[in-house]
Amino acid sequence: MQQAKGALWRIEYRTDVTQANSLVVPVGYLMEAVWPTPGAKWLGIVVRRKLTPLELDRVNLETWPELSTLESFMIKTFDEVWQPTGAVTDLGSQLVATRYSEHSALHFARDSITIPEGDFDPSMFGKIYLDFLELPQRLAPALIAPVVTLPTWRRPAAAAPDVEQQTRAA
Amino acid sequence: MLRGFTASVIGVARQWFEHPIQPIALEQAGLFTETADGASRVVMQGGRVAYLKPRPQIVANPVVAREKIVADLAHVLGLPVAPVVVRVATPGDGFQGHTALSLSCLPGARHWDAGGIQHIASVAGTLERLRVFWTWIGDYDHNNHGQNLLYEVSDGHCQVVAIDHSYSLGKDNRAPLEQPASDGYGTRDNQECDHPRREMTATIMSLDWGNIKEIVQRLSDILTSEEQGKILEVLEKRRGGLRDLLGMKE
Numbered sequence: 001m002q003q004a005k006g007a008l009w010r011i012e013y014r015t016d017v018t019q020a021n022s023l024v025v026p027v028g029y030l031m032e033a034v035w036p037t038p039g040a041k042w043l044g045i046v047v048r049r050k051l052t053p054l055e056l057d058r059v060n061l062e063t064w065p066e067l068s069t070l071e072s073f074m075i076k077t078f079d080e081v082w083q084p085t086g087a088v089t090d091l092g093s094q095l096v097a098t099r100y101s102e103h104s105a106l107h108f109a110r111d112s113i114t115i116p117e118g119d120f121d122p123s124m125f126g127k128i129y130l131d132f133l134e135l136p137q138r139l140a141p142a143l144i145a146p147v148v149t150l151p152t153w154r155r156p157a158a159a160a161p162d163v164e165q166q167t168r169a170a
Numbered sequence: 171m172l173r174g175f176t177a178s179v180i181g182v183a184r185q186w187f188e189h190p191i192q193p194i195a196l197e198q199a200g201l202f203t204e205t206a207d208g209a210s211r212v213v214m215q216g217g218r219v220a221y222l223k224p225r226p227q228i229v230a231n232p233v234v235a236r237e238k239i240v241a242d243l244a245h246v247l248g249l250p251v252a253p254v255v256v257r258v259a260t261p262g263d264g265f266q267g268h269t270a271l272s273l274s275c276l277p278g279a280r281h282w283d284a285g286g287i288q289h290i291a292s293v294a295g296t297l298e299r300l301r302v303f304w305t306w307i308g309d310y311d312h313n314n315h316g317q318n319l320l321y322e323v324s325d326g327h328c329q330v331v332a333i334d335h336s337y338s339l340g341k342d343n344r345a346p347l348e349q350p351a352s353d354g355y356g357t358r359d360n361q362e363c364d365h366p367r368r369e370m371t372a373t374i375m376s377l378d379w380g381n382i383k384e385i386v387q388r389l390s391d392i393l394t395s396e397e398q399g400k401i402l403e404v405l406e407k408r409r410g411g412l413r414d415l416l417g418m419k420e
Contacts, residue, residue: 016277018179020199020213060278062323099284102200102211102221103274103320103333110201 002036004120007093008113011047011074013067015058017105025055025142027067027106028074029135031113032081032093033128035120042125043082043092044132046139047074054143064106175250175329179275182218183253186273187245190238190388191256194271196222207233207336212271219274221333222257229267231392233336237270239401240307240335242385247373249303250296251332256392268392275331276322282330282355283316289328290356293321298363300332301354302370305415306408308349311337319355339401346407351415371412379406 009030016022028047034040049071051059059067066073081092097108114131116124175183186192195215202208208225223237224230237254244251253273259265280286290297304312311334312318318334340346357363382405386398393401408415 017279018219018274018277020217020219022277060322060324062326063278063280063321098317099281101203101281101317103279103317104281104284105278106280 004033004035004115004117005091006031006033006113006115007091007097008032008111009093009097009108010111011100011106011108013059013064013106015060015105017103017107023058023142025051025058026139027051027070028139029111029132030078030081030093030108031128031132031135032091033113033115033124034091038120040120040122042128043078044129045074045078045081046132046135047071048139048141052141052144054145055141058143060105067106175275176277178218179253179273182273183245186253186255187242189255190242191258191268191391193258193260194255196220196257196271198222214271221272221274222269223272223336224267224269226264227266231267232341232397234268234270235389235393235397236336236339236341236401237272237334238389239386240309240338241272243307243382244303244332246377246381246385247303247370249300249332250330251300251335256389270336272333276320276329278322278324279320279331280322281317282319282321286316286319286321286330287356289321289323292328293330294357294360294363295366296330297355298357298360298366299370300330301352301357302367302374302412302416304338304352304354306374306405306412307335307338308340308344308346308404308408309335309338309352310349311335312355313353314355340404346404347411347415351417367416367418371416371418374409374412 011027011030013025013027014022015025026048028045031044033042047070051067051070056068061068077096081096083092093108100106100108116127196212198210199213199219200211202210202225207223207228207230209221209223210225212220212222214220224233234256238256241251241254245253252275255271257269257271259268300312312332319330319332321328321330383402386393386401390398
């Protein structure tokens with residue numbers, strides 16, 4: 001019997017891949033688990049629907065135009081992972097992730113994942129789903145517009161009686 | 171062809187060309203890949219990112235030397251290949267042998283197979299020049315290999331950079347003329363590439379043989395004279411047969 005295997009990918013965009021201290025924009029997570037025996041697969045993706053305007057200002061949209069329509073790009077990626085060109089027992093995410101390696105500004109970084117041990121049991125899906133639900137909280141925007149408190153407007157008091165007003169009052 | 175590179179990349183490229191073997195301080199910033207030699211993202215002083223190969227414990231001098239020689243030849247020819255330097259071994263932190271350090275060049279880099287084909291018209295000439303170069307050095311890892319070519323579009327200009335050239339220069343004891351012409355990235359049959367093909371071929375033919383020998387022989391710390399001789403034989407014979415390999419008529 002072949003061991004179950006899985007992968008958790010942290011999807012992020014590095015605004016300057018040549019510099020270590022550049023801004024990193026969180027994009028999403030992709031989680032996949034495969035049980036070669038009997039042949040079962042679990043796949044989940046959680047992505048931000050769109051980047052903030054300040055984040056988009058830092059994205060090279062000429063090279064990465066898909067990041068301006070993030071949700072549809074990630075849904076397409078999900079579909080691609082679900083139907084990989086390799087063997088059914090391969091991790092489809094592994095194949096797709098090769099296109100977004102350490103050299104790439106949009107990067108699939110591998111995080112640790114725990115796949116329940118033992119023979120496949122459909123109840124394992126529930127355990128994985130609980131882990132999956134923890135992921136969205138890690139997707140806070142890297143840049144948001146500052147909240148500006150506007151001053152309360154008050155009518156200034158006249159330093160001296162206005163001549164025209166005074167005339168009308170008379 | 172290098173106009174898309176920033177001044178700092180060009181500065182590092184020059185310094186690495188002039189000083190081919192150096193001690194370089196760095197910090198590892200990622201895991202080694204599971205490829206044959208393994209490669210890892212590293213950070214140098216000042217925060218610049220580069221990629222290091224092979225993984226610790228492996229002494230792979232021919233791999234390191236091929237990466238360096240190819241990058242230096244490309245530098246002389248003005249071709250967009252990521253600059254490489256040989257980093258002196260640091261057994262204290264596990265690197266038993268010298269390693270090859272390849273500079274990260276494009277801030278918004280994207281792998282060619284993740285969308286590059288839509289820009290082929292604007293970079294066809296550069297890709298054909300690279301194909302001539304790959305044919306000369308007997309490279310067999312850039313035949314439409316989507317991970318070994320990066321691109322970036324900035325201000326309407328598409329810039330490509332080729333990486334990973336260890337499968338070249340007679341690797342696996344291939345006979346000098348055994349490797350056929352490189353297929354490159356779809357420009358071989360493009361008639362508009364005739365001029366860049368001829369131009370790059372002529373440039374390679376005009377390179378001073380003494381300079382080529384120097385680029386190889388200055389790596390004597392990591393290459394035996396026999397290994398140097400084999401690499402030079404590949405470069406000499408393939409240069410002599412370059413037009414035939416490319417199917418060019420006089």
